[in-house]
Amino acid sequence: xxxxxxxxxxxxxxxxxxxxxxxxxxxxxxxxxxxxxxxxxxxxxxxxxxxxxxxxxxxxxxxxxxxxxxxxxxxxxxxxxxxxxxxxxxxxxxxxxxxxxxxxxxxxxxxxxxxxxxxxxxxxxxxxxxxxxxxxxxxxxxxxxxxxxxxxxxxxxxxxxxxxxxxxxxxxxxxxxxxxxxxxxxxxxxxxxxxxxxxxxxxxxxxxxxxxxxxxxxxxxxxxxxxxxxxxxxxxxxxxxxxxxxxxxxxxxxxxxxxxxxxxxxxxxxxxxxxxxxxxxxxxxxxxxxxxxxxxxxxxxxxxxxxxxxxxxxxxxxxxxxxxxxxxxxxxxxxxxxxxxxxxxxxxxxxxxxxxxxxxxxxxxxxxxxxxxxxxxxxxx
Ligand SMILES: [Ca+2]
Ligand SMILES: [Ca+2]
Ligand SMILES: [Ca+2]
Numbered sequence: 001x002x003x004x005x006x007x008x009x010x011x012x013x014x015x016x017x018x019x020x021x022x023x024x025x026x027x028x029x030x031x032x033x034x035x036x037x038x039x040x041x042x043x044x045x046x047x048x049x050x051x052x053x054x055x056x057x058x059x060x061x062x063x064x065x066x067x068x069x070x071x072x073x074x075x076x077x078x079x080x081x082x083x084x085x086x087x088x089x090x091x092x093x094x095x096x097x098x099x100x101x102x103x104x105x106x107x108x109x110x111x112x113x114x115x116x117x118x119x120x121x122x123x124x125x126x127x128x129x130x131x132x133x134x135x136x137x138x139x140x141x142x143x144x145x146x147x148x149x150x151x152x153x154x155x156x157x158x159x160x161x162x163x164x165x166x167x168x169x170x171x172x173x174x175x176x177x178x179x180x181x182x183x184x185x186x187x188x189x190x191x192x193x194x195x196x197x198x199x200x201x202x203x204x205x206x207x208x209x210x211x212x213x214x215x216x217x218x219x220x221x222x223x224x225x226x227x228x229x230x231x232x233x234x235x236x237x238x239x240x241x242x243x244x245x246x247x248x249x250x251x252x253x254x255x256x257x258x259x260x261x262x263x264x265x266x267x268x269x270x271x272x273x274x275x276x277x278x279x280x281x282x283x284x285x286x287x288x289x290x291x292x293x294x295x296x297x298x299x300x301x302x303x304x305x306x307x308x309x310x311x312x313x314x315x316x317x318x319x320x321x322x323x324x325x326x327x328x329x330x331x332x333x334x335x336x337x338x339x340x341x342x343x344x345x346x347x348x349x350x351x352x353x354x355x356x357x358x359x360x361x362x363x364x365x366x367x368x369x370x371x372x373x374x375x376x377x378x379x380x381x
Contacts, residue, residue: 030083030122032129034059036076036092038113040137042104051076052113052135055094059120060330060364061086062316067364085125089118089330091359092133095140114138116329116361118318141358142171143180144307145282146217147344148332149372151275154340156231163222163273164237164374167282168345169212170356177212177242178205181263181288182220185279185308185322186297195281195305195324196297199271200263201244202288210258215354219374220244222271224257233340235372244271263288264298275337279310279323302327309362311335311343330363342372347379354380 036052043050055072063086070078072092094113102108115135122129146168152160165182169175183197203210212218224243227234237243238254245251245259249269253259260271273280283304285291291298302324310323311333318331335341343366345356356377357365369378 027124028082028084030085030124030126030129031079031081032059032083032088032120032122032131033077033079034090034092034120034131034133036072036078036094036115037132037134038094038136039134040113042096042100042113042137045104046100052092052094055092055113055135057090057092057133058359058364059083059088059090060361061088062118062318062363063087083122083124085123086121087118088120088122089116089361089363090120090131090133091116091329091361091364092135093359094135096137110140111137112140114360116325116359118325118329118361140171141307142175143167143169143177143212143282144345144356144358145280145309146356146377147342147373148273148280148309148311149342149374150273150278150311151335151341152338153227153231153233153235154338155233156338158338159227159231159234160275160338161223161270162227162231162234162237163271163275164240164372165220165273165280166374167212167218167220168356168377169214169216170358172214174211174213176205176208177203177210177218178207179203179285179288180306181283181285181300181304182260183281183283183298183300184273185281185310187322190324193302194294194299195302196294196299197264197281198297199265199268199273200291200298200300201260201265201271202263202285203242204258204261217375217377218242220260221257221374223252224254225252235374237374239375241375246270263291266296276335277310277312277333279308279321279328281305281308281323281327307358308360309366311362311366315363326360328360328362330361330365332362332366332368334368340371342369343367344369344373344378347377 221240224240
């Protein structure tokens with residue numbers, strides 16, 4: 001997924017001139033045509049031009065949350081009708097099969113073309129909106145954040161020790177969690193190649209100790225205990241696969257559950273992600289000792305990021321994002337403290353079963369769920 005080399009260009013061409021009157025058109029009647037162009041040269045090799053055929057294109061109204069999905073035609077174009085006037089985010093994805101990749105560069109390694117924008121404006125009184133999205137080659141993600149539960153349970157006072165993250169292997173083969181880094185993002189620095197992080201932990205293991213099967217959900221708990229004992233509205237996390245344990249603090253350690261390894265954390269008695277808003281990244285760092293401090297942050301090159309999720313109480317506040325939009329163009333969340341809600345990546349059915357949405361846009365990829373689903377998915381039995 002999040003490789004820095006895809007380029008996002010979105011151009012909105014609105015026909016018509018400076019109309020100062022209020023819109024008079026009927027709502028839900030706007031339309032926008034989106035054309036997808038490939039910058040990688042892949043389509044040119046396969047079809048002789050840069051138009052992206054069979055791309056999955058999803059647009060989402062930023063203020064109303066309505067989503068629309070279409071597949072591009074032979075001219076790389078999709079037309080969305082019946083839209084409400086709003087600002088829209090757009091993501092376009094086109095999987096390149098092993099056969100196609102063999103023709104393109106001889107590798108036979110499945111990839112995808114990916115591009116996105118969060119600044120398409122659609123108005124009901126201006127019917128001829130059109131936009132262009134440029135896509136480029138991106139890696140297919142293998143391990144992603146599948147769920148983040150952070151707000152604390154309902155009806156249990158100010159209890160918040162039951163936070164957890166869950167990851168899923170969405171590739172088709174066995175992967176290993178060993179050494180994967182989880183970090184809290186502190187600062188944006190969109191033009192900086194580094195991410196500035198405050199809490200950095202890694203999975204234990206020396207390479208092949210902790211396998212994650214395709215489709216497996218792995219629970220990484222703040223504390224791997226049955227939280228219902230202390231907080232009736234909470235859940236049992238003694239089933240966790242890993243737990244965060246701060247050896248320097250009065251933290252609890254379930255001896256049956258392997259501990260995450262602390263790399264850098266300056267305060268707090270435990271791994272402590274924000275209850276209402278925060279940003280997390282999952283990184284594959286070749287050599288953890290190579291990471292450098294800058295001011296009070298441990299910096300991680302963006303090219304090491306394999307997934308990132310940002311959430312906020314108000315998911316329309318894209319102006320307040322910490323995380324580079326190339327890593328996560330949107331915001332999950334919409335959840336208040338002590339309401340028991342969680343946020344989980346949506347499921348998409350495929351010819352071979354299911355996968356999780358991964359458009360590098362948490363507004364589209366995640367949904368708010370009433371109850372956490374540790375080691376499971378809300379849409380699966
Ligand atoms: Ca803990
Ligand atoms: Ca433990
Ligand atoms: Ca889950």
